[in-house]
Amino acid sequence: MPTPPTVTAQLLNGFAAGLLLISFSMLSQRRTRRLIELFAWQGTILFVSTSLVAYSAGLRHLWYSAALILILKVVLLPLILLRLVQRLQAQWDTEPLLNIPTTMLLGVGLVIFAFGLAQPISALATTITRNTLGIALAIILLAFLMMITRRNAVSQVVGFLSMENGLFFAATSATYGMPMVVELGIALDVLVGVLILGIFFFQIREQFDSLDLHNLESLKED
Amino acid sequence: MNPFAVARQVGAVLLAIALAPLFMGWVAQCRAWLQNRSAPPLLLPFRTLRKLFWKDAALAEHASPLFRSTPYVLFGTMVLAAAIIPSVVLDLPFVLVADAIALVGLFATARVFIALAAMDIGTAFGTLGARREMMIGFLAEPALLMVFFNAFLISGSTALPSIAGRLAAPPFIIYPSLAFAGVAFVMVLLAENARIPIDNPATHLELTMIHEAMVLEYSARHLALVEWASALKLFNYACIGFALFVPWGLASQHASPGTLALAVVALLLKLALAGAALALVETVSAKLRIFRAPEFLAMAFLLAVLGLLVHLLLGA
Numbered sequence: 001m002p003t004p005p006t007v008t009a010q011l012l013n014g015f016a017a018g019l020l021l022i023s024f025s026m027l028s029q030r031r032t033r034r035l036i037e038l039f040a041w042q043g044t045i046l047f048v049s050t051s052l053v054a055y056s057a058g059l060r061h062l063w064y065s066a067a068l069i070l071i072l073k074v075v076l077l078p079l080i081l082l083r084l085v086q087r088l089q090a091q092w093d094t095e096p097l098l099n100i101p102t103t104m105l106l107g108v109g110l111v112i113f114a115f116g117l118a119q120p121i122s123a124l125a126t127t128i129t130r131n132t133l134g135i136a137l138a139i140i141l142l143a144f145l146m147m148i149t150r151r152n153a154v155s156q157v158v159g160f161l162s163m164e165n166g167l168f169f170a171a172t173s174a175t176y177g178m179p180m181v182v183e184l185g186i187a188l189d190v191l192v193g194v195l196i197l198g199i200f201f202f203q204i205r206e207q208f209d210s211l212d213l214h215n216l217e218s219l220k221e222d
Numbered sequence: 223m224n225p226f227a228v229a230r231q232v233g234a235v236l237l238a239i240a241l242a243p244l245f246m247g248w249v250a251q252c253r254a255w256l257q258n259r260s261a262p263p264l265l266l267p268f269r270t271l272r273k274l275f276w277k278d279a280a281l282a283e284h285a286s287p288l289f290r291s292t293p294y295v296l297f298g299t300m301v302l303a304a305a306i307i308p309s310v311v312l313d314l315p316f317v318l319v320a321d322a323i324a325l326v327g328l329f330a331t332a333r334v335f336i337a338l339a340a341m342d343i344g345t346a347f348g349t350l351g352a353r354r355e356m357m358i359g360f361l362a363e364p365a366l367l368m369v370f371f372n373a374f375l376i377s378g379s380t381a382l383p384s385i386a387g388r389l390a391a392p393p394f395i396i397y398p399s400l401a402f403a404g405v406a407f408v409m410v411l412l413a414e415n416a417r418i419p420i421d422n423p424a425t426h427l428e429l430t431m432i433h434e435a436m437v438l439e440y441s442a443r444h445l446a447l448v449e450w451a452s453a454l455k456l457f458n459y460a461c462i463g464f465a466l467f468v469p470w471g472l473a474s475q476h477a478s479p480g481t482l483a484l485a486v487v488a489l490l491l492k493l494a495l496a497g498a499a500l501a502l503v504e505t506v507s508a509k510l511r512i513f514r515a516p517e518f519l520a521m522a523f524l525l526a527v528l529g530l531l532v533h534l535l536l537g538a
Contacts, residue, residue: 010396013536017398021405024528028521101520108524108531115535131536 008056009131015049016132019169020111023142026162027107028100032154036081039158042165043073053172061180062172068187069168077161077194084198085154088205096149103149107142114138121174132173139166153204153211157197164190230482231305231314237486238304242457243267243450245493252501267453274446282343282439292339293440293447299332300454309461310485312383312472321380322370325462326363329414332451333359340436351435354512358420358432361519362413365406368526372403373466375533382462386469398536402529404467408503409522411463413515415456418504420515430509460496468492 022042029035047069054062096103118134143163147156164186171178178186201211208215247267254261263269281290305316306325320328337356340348374380376397377388413420416433425431437448465472471488473481510518 014396014398014401016536017401017532020528020532021402021525024525028517099517101517104521104524108527111528111531115531118535134535135532 008052011052012049012132015045015052016135016169016173018045019049019139019165020135020142023139023162023166024104024107026158027103027142027146030100032085032152032158033082035155035158036078036085039081039162040074040078042162043069043078046165046169047074049169050172050177053176057176059176062177064180065168065172065177065183068183072187072191073161073165076191080194080198081154081158084201088154088201088211097151098149103145107145110141110145111138114141133170136166136170136173139163139169142166151212151214153197153201153213156213157194161190161194227315230311231316234310234314235301235305238309238454238457238461239301239450241489241493242304242453243271245457245460245497246453248494248497249456249501252498253504256501256505267449271446271450274441274449275443277442279442279444284344285439286342288335289339289342289439290444292335293444293451295335296332296451297447297454299328299335300451300458303328303458304454304461306382307458307461308383308386308465308472310473310482310489311477312387312474314383317383318381322374322382322385322462323367323380325382326367326370329366329455330359330363332455336436336448340439343439345439347435347438351432351438354432355436358413358515358519361516362410362522365519365523365526366410366414368523368530369403369407369410369466372399372526372529372533375530376400382465386465386472389466390469390472397533399529399533400467402525402532404463406522406526406529407463407466409518409525411459411500412503413519413522415452415459417500419507419510419518422509430512432512457493460493463496464489464492 019042022038022045026035026038026042029038047066050062050066050069053059054066098106114137115134118137122131122133140163143159143166146162147159150156150159168177168186177183204213204216205211244264244267247262247264250266251261251264303325305314306320306328308314308317333355337352340352340355342348370380373385373389376399377385379385379388412418416423421432421434422430423433426434433452437445440448471485471492473485477485
């Protein structure tokens, strides 16, 4: 083994592994409420690891991003979603399209794919977090998978938000984050998106008496 | 072979045999506290064992020698496993002979014997329990092996003492892959020791029991040995967990008596914490339907595989 990595790098690797672990438990979670809690935990780990990168690299704008994550993804969005779930009475997810072990197996395949994809890119990067790029890509792909296999509208939104987490993590690990304007824009987009989707939930439920997006596939009323 | 090493080996095994029922009792006590019941005494498992040893054994009419010898085989394999796993002293003579893969084989031997004995009598319950046990077993075993592979990759060795020694060595490094392996290992431990998400150790409800269904026909000294063996199995799994994930506090072979005493204290401390954690996990989780068990164990397996992948990617 070459020289052992610094403590910061070790901690960052550990946090990255934690994010991946949470992505997998989201993939296997059937209860919507637990899903939202897991999303909040993912946000928390992202906040801690971003703060750590900001501290070790001495970058001010990353501190702002970390604060944004804390406010938006750890507190605000989970609260909005939890309230929505409570008001919609949608604690349980409908049975996913694929059964959970198959989904997990696909997930492992995606992780291998993402790691392979990230290898040449991270060889070029110079940041302290370059090793975690593969994990960030894996988180994005796993969130995609979750959106594809779930039928419940709330789970799909959580998948969408988790994908955003993955993208943010990828940006941090490859280039120490995006410019502040872009980040603020994305944050606002996500917030507004969730608010609009919340209104959609009510409309969908009113129309079909459930949150199963399967119903949206038929165009005509018959 | 020097006599000191042998004496320490024997001492370690005797300690394991004595501590195993105590650990069982401690877990039961913690569970009772967490569930707001008045706790059974800590020494209850010993009293049960004594009571069982005093009784006369009743055997079914068609019991074959296999049925009668199985409790001794079970107890023997678990004692041997306790001799292989470093619990107090790192490099004992036995520990160096067999590696972790042999250990998995030893657990498999015990499982095959208890399943055969359960089917030997020919009652419906025994057969049912045996089938369920084999289903759980064949899913848990690869997951356990994958957990071991994680540790093998880090330490470059398949022997438990060198793994524990390598992980406990001074430059403290965080291994993300061990986090995955740790979660997977806890899941395997719960499944293999008939703990709550998979099986309830305190029930005789016919639809749900797995381990208890297999040992229903045993009585008196046979039952005592079977119970003692399952207590030892839990103890062994706990010690494997300590060796892989919290390897600090183990004494080396030439340690002074003072260091040895310190190692014993460390072991007791770890056991106390692990027992409380186990009771907590059992209290907060609900028992799974038997058909959800493959999902649970598949998850453990996949987590361990993910640990391997993360190790290869992060190089740490």
